[in-house]
Amino acid sequence: MKYALLIHESEEVFAVRQDPAKAPAYWGAYTAFGQALTEAGVMTGGAGLQPPATATSLRKVQGKNAIQDGPFADTKEQLAGFYLIEVVDLDAAMEWAERCPAIEYGGSVEVRPLLVM
Amino acid sequence: MVHSLIDRSAREAYGRLVALLTARTRDVEAAEDALQEAFLAALEQWPLVGVPRQPEAWLMAVARRRWLDRTRKESRMDRYSDFEAHFDAMESETSRGMDLPDDRLELMMICAHPVLESSLHAPLILQTVLGMTADQVASVFLTSPAGMAQRLVRAKRKIKLAGLRFELPGHEQLEARLGALLDAVYAAFGAAWDDWTGADGQRRLATEAEMLCAAMAGRLPEHPEVLGLWALMKYHEARYAARRAADGSFVPLDEQDVSRWNAGMIEEAETLVRRAAAALKSSGRLGRYALEAAIQSAHVTNRLNGSRDSAGIYRLYEALVRVAPSRGVRVAHAAAAAEAVGAETGLRLLEAVGDGGERPYQPFYALRAELLYRLGRYPEAQLDYDRAIALSTDEAVRGYLRGRKKR
Incomplete structure (x- = not known):
């Protein structure tokens, strides 16, 4: 089955990316995780995202397109990136989620099955 | 006559058939619906043509056809070809008189999966394995029937769509989930028990709970908690008649007439407690049910010997x-x-x-x-x-x- 691992991180973790002392370890961990996914032959796609401050949201309000600076929900954690994987079942997907660096950094990984088209 | 036979087949077969249909599809709802239709068909046909030689296999065959019709209608062809092969193999086995495989433990384990909200584990088990309605489940857990029905449906959707693994988990996970299984079985037993005035249906639920525990003991040999729960239920059953005086009034344990206890069942319970104690020595994990069984054993020993070892019970x-x-x-x-x-x-x-x-x-x-x-x-x-x-x-x-x- 195909799953998305949706990675959510707090503002502090997004800041780690800009911190010269901590950034190498952060990127190193994600690179290693991505390599492990690739070597196991389960990765089918994915991307890291720029911080939420760079986001623009669009929706229709009273019949007109309204643009909002930033993501819609102002929550403590924001989407930081995602992986698309193909594994036998949810249990296997959860095992990969547990290895995701976001967990070590205090973030969360949402595991969602993809719609079958 | 036929109705009571159908009823008995229903109780005995329900969980096994849901488990078998769910094993390959993970679609609990479709399995339940298909079985429902199979039981309706039995109600229509058995009184006319007689009860089939293997009622369980008959129900399974009808349920499978209904399930396939439904799947054909709503989904892709490629998904059910291997299910058909699986069912064919099963049918040829049962036609040779072999028992249907028992996947109930796997079904219970999927109901107690950590990706499902923990408060739903026991309710899901009661519904899928023992065939309790959402209303009955809600009354056991003292919640609103409508809310319970909705949450059960949502959980079953997740089991189907999120692709939960249908097999026994490894040792650590198995131990972690086993508590929910035992709690569900004991809750079903307790629900039947509380309803003293209750109809035969309720009493059968207690019997079914005990049979389910026995089946678990068969799959997980010498597990102290499973043996403990099994013993605990036997102690209660053995004293069932003695709990009421002739006029229907309540009799507490220390005033019960021990000659009205079922001696054979007490002996079976005592044997199970000894097995649980032996299993504890090797596994070492002391749990709720082994202890509760030991407490019942101590009470029974006190009553039968006329002793009063209250210190032992307190410990x-x-x-x-x-x-x-x-x-x-x-x-x-x-x-x-x-x-x-x-x-x-x-x-x-x-x-x-x-x-x-x-x-x-x-x-x-x-x-x-x-x-x-x-x-x-x-x-x-x-x-x-x-x-x-x-x-x-x-x-x-x-x-x-x-x-x-x-x-």
């Missing part, structure tokens, strides 16, 4: 309250302390449990009334007896408490 409760500090266990612990140490100690422990506040707890008042009485605090005891009587749902228990109050 077991000391251990139980550490592993499973539920309100019921803490009240029972206070009662054991009252017997072994004294009414004052019992009362002190009981007061620490609390009266339940907005949801007043009957056993709290019933025990406090007794302890206050023993301490000579009669007016307070009378007040608590009145509260306990008001909180009792069973008329026989109310009658018993009125008798205590009048002493």
Whole structure:
């Protein structure tokens, strides 16, 4: 089955990316995780995202397109990136989620099955 | 006659058939619907053509056809070709007189999967394996039927769409999930038990719960908790008749006529307790059900030998309250302390449990009334007896408490 691992991180973790002392370890961990996914032959796609401050949201309000600076929900954690994987079942997907660096950094990984088209 | 046969097949086969259909599809809802239709077909046809030689295989064959019709209608062809092969293999086995495989443990394990909200684990097990309706499940867990139905449906959707693994988990996970399984089985047993006046259907639920525990013991040999729960249920069943006097009034354990106990069943329970104790020595994990069974064993031994080893029972409760500090266990612990140490100690422990506040707890008042009485605090005891009587749902228990109050 195909799953998305949706990675959510707090503002502090997004800041780690800009911190010269901590950034190498952060990127190193994600690179290693991505390599492990690739070597196991389960990765089918994915991307890291720029911080939420760079986001623009669009929706229709009273019949007109309204643009909002930033993501819609102002929550403590924001989407930081995602992986698309193909594994036998949810249990296997959860095992990969547990290895995701976001967990070590205090973030969360949402595991969602993809719609079958 | 045919109806009672269908009913018996239903109870015995239901969980096994849901498990078999779910094993390949993970679609609990479709399995339940298909079975429902199979039972309806049985109700129509068996009275006319007679009961088939293998009722379970017949139900399975009809359920499978209904399931395939439905799947064909709503999904892609490629998904069910391997299910068909699987069912064909199963059917040829059953036509040779072999038993259908028992996947109920796997089904229960998927219901207790950590990706599902933990408060739904036991309700899901009761519905999928024992075929209880959402209303019945809601009444066992004291929640609203509509809310329960909705949450069960949502959980089943997740099992189907999120692709949960349908197989026994590894040792660590298995141990983690087993508690929910045992709690569900005991809850079903308790639901049947509470309803003393209840119809045969309710009594059968108790029997079914015990059979399910036996099946679990077959799949997980010498597990102290499984054996403990099995023994616990046997102790209750063995004393079933003795709990009521001829006039229907309630008889507490220490006043029961032991000649009305089912001696064979007591012996079976004792054997299971010994097996649980032996299993504990090798696995070493002391749990709730092994302890509760040991407590029942001690009570039974005391009654049969005319002894009063209240200190031994209190020690077991000391251990139980550490592993499973539920309100019921803490009240029972206070009662054991009252017997072994004294009414004052019992009362002190009981007061620490609390009266339940907005949801007043009957056993709290019933025990406090007794302890206050023993301490000579009669007016307070009378007040608590009145509260306990008001909180009792069973008329026989109310009658018993009125008798205590009048002493």
